[in-house]
Each structure stands twice: as structure tokens, then as C-alpha cells.
Amino acid sequence: MTRRAKQVDTPEEPWRIPEEEIARRRDLRGPEHRTASIDPPGCVDVDDALSVHALPGGGWEVGVHIADVSHFVRAGGALDMEARARGTTVYLVDRRLDMLPGVLSENLCSLLAGVDRLAVSVLWTLTPDLEVTDVWFGRTVIHSAHKLTYQQAQAMFDRTEMPPPSDPAAPPINGREQQRIREDLEVRQPCRDGRLLQSPACGPRRGLAQKARSARLCVTLSARLRCDQSLRDAQCQAPL
Numbered sequence: 040m041t042r043r044a045k046q047v048d049t050p051e052e053p054w055r056i057p058e059e060e061i062a063r064r065r066d067l068r069g070p071e072h073r074t075a076s077i078d079p080p081g082c083v084d085v086d087d088a089l090s091v092h093a094l095p096g097g098g099w100e101v102g103v104h105i106a107d108v109s110h111f112v113r114a115g116g117a118l119d120m121e122a123r124a125r126g127t128t129v130y131l132v133d134r135r136l137d138m139l140p141g142v143l144s145e146n147l148c149s150l151l152a153g154v155d156r157l158a159v160s161v162l163w164t165l166t167p168d169l170e171v172t173d174v175w176f177g178r179t180v181i182h183s184a185h186k187l188t189y190q191q192a193q194a195m196f197d198r199t200e201m202p203p204p205s206d207p208a209a210p211p212i213n214g215r216e217q218q219r220i221r222e223d224l225e226v227r228q229p230c231r232d233g234r235l236l237q238s239p240a241c242g243p244r245r246g247l248a249q250k251a252r253s254a255r256l257c258v259t260l261s262a263r264l265r266c267d268q269s270l271r272d273a274q275c276q277a278p279l
Contacts, residue, residue, distance in 0.1 A: 048146055056155050060110075061180050067102065068155060068182040074104065075185040075220065076150055077192045080205035083145045084128065084137075088158070088183050098172075099165045104158040104181050106148045108139070152186040185212060185220070195221045 048054035067074070067090070074090040090102035112118050122138050129136040137144050150156050158181045164173035186206055194201040195217055204212075212220070 047142060054147060056157060056180060060157070064157070064178045064180050065160070065175075067104075067160065067179045072102065072181070073219070074102070074150075074181050074183045075187050076152070076183055077187045077189060080188045080190070082188075083149060085150045085183075085186065086148070088150045088181065090181075094164070097167050099167075099169070101163045101165060102160055104150065104160045104179065106150055107157040107159050107178060108143070108148050110157050111143055111147060112139070150181065150183050152183045155180055155182050185216075187220075192220075 071092055072090050073092060074088050076085045076088040078085055086106045088104045090100075090104065092100055094100055112122065118139070125136075125138045128138045128144065139148065147156075150158065158179045160175075160177065160179040160181070162175040163171050164175075165171055186204070188202070188205055190202050191204070191212075198221070201212070201217065
């Protein structure tokens with residue numbers, strides 16, 4: 040007799056992060072940590088997300104969040120060995136060959152909008168001139184507000200009409216929320232003479248979103264080089 044695998048996340052019994060796991064992590068689900076992902080249309084394996092918000096005393100906090108796969112995949116276990124053998128997810132024209140089972144890559148380890156997810160995060164504290172004054176690295180709980188496509192993020196940045204979401208289940212983005220996201224994307228780095236880069240005299244615009252997204256590799260390397268091998272420390276803090 041074949042036993043059917045139990046579904047770990049259903050509408051009737053949605054998967055929830057255990058309270059004891061939340062207690063071991065830094066909780067970034069509050070409104071001051073507005074988080075969103077930016078990926079190609081149709082993406083379901085959302086492995087990274089970005090957060091930007093203004094600090095009360097001036098300056099900014101920028102966060103990059105990577106899905107915490109190690110919470111679900113035991114080091115040295117059968118799933119870990121199979122993932123190592125596959126090496127990566129392979130994308131073909133008409134299909135995708137996953138490195139991990141879909142329940143992880145498309146759901147529990149995917150930083151989808153509107154649900155709580157486990158992550159490994161790095162938070163930079165920046166001055167108004169975007170100078171780094173502090174770095175925090177560790178395990179977190181996040182709640183992404185929006186699953187954006189590249190086209191949506193670019194349209195908000197350019198102040199043009201935003202294309203419809205590629206995911207019908209994604210939370211709607213009303214006009215006020217578009218403005219808040221646009222304000223995050225439009226943070227400017229000052230020119231050397233004090234003028235902002237949004238000024239035509241200062242050339243191309245550079246947003247915090249571009250800077251923080253390029254730090255994704257830095258987060259991954261920090262996870263491997265700065266923390267213990269299995270990344271089991273709840274508050275692994277180290278300068279980058």
C-alpha cells in the first residue's frame with residue numbers, strides 16, 4: 040500500500056513559523072521594515088528580497104534578505120546530497136528542473152508576498168550621504184509586502200504607467216503604496232559638490248535599490264565565511 044505524503048501547506052492548514060523559531064530570530068515583519076522582491080515576470084522561486092526605509096534621525100536602513108534554505112535542509116541529509124548532485128536549478132524553454140522539491144523552492148523557501156518567511160539578512164545603516172555606519176547580519180523573519188517584476192519597479196522609478204502584476208495572487212499596489220515604493224527606489228546619492236543625482240547636472244540616477252541588490256553575493260559569502268558551517272546561530276553578527 041502506497042502512503043501519500045502529507046501536505047505541509049494547504050488553505051485549510053497553512054504552514055506557520057513556530058513561535059520558538061521566531062523567538063530565536065530578529066523579527067523584521069513590522070511596518071518600518073517594508074520589504075519587496077523584484078524578479079522576472081512569472082518567477083515562483085523568489086530567493087531574495089529588498090527593504091529600504093528612512094530612519095527617524097536621518098539616514099537609511101537597507102536590507103537584503105535571502106531565503107533561509109538551511110532551516111529546512113539538514114546538512115549531510117539525503118535532500119542535501121541530492122541538491123549537491125544537481126548543483127543548481129536548470130531553466131529550459133518550457134520547463135524548470137529544480138534543485139530542491141517544489142514545496143521548498145516555490146513555497147516555503149520562496150519569499151512570496153503576503154506571508155511570513157524565514158531569511159538570512161544583512162542590514163546596513165546609512166547616513167543621509169549613504170555612508171555605512173553599521174552592519175548587522177543574522178537570521179530573521181520577514182513579511183514581503185510586494186512581489187514586483189522588473190517592469191513594475193522600473194515603471195514606478197520612471198513615473199510611468201505600471202504594468203499589471205504577473206501573479207494574480209499578489210497583493211494589489213494602490214496609488215499611495217506605489218508612491219511609498221517610488222520614494223524608496225528614488226533615494227539618491229549626493230554628488231561631490233552636494234547636489235543630488237536626480238539633478239540633470241549630475242548625470243544618471245542611482246538608487247539604493249540598485250546598490251542593495253548588487254550586495255546579494257556579499258550576503259552569500261558572509262553566510263559561508265563569517266558564520267558557523269551550518270548557519271545555526273540565531274544571531275550571527277559580523278562586519279562585512
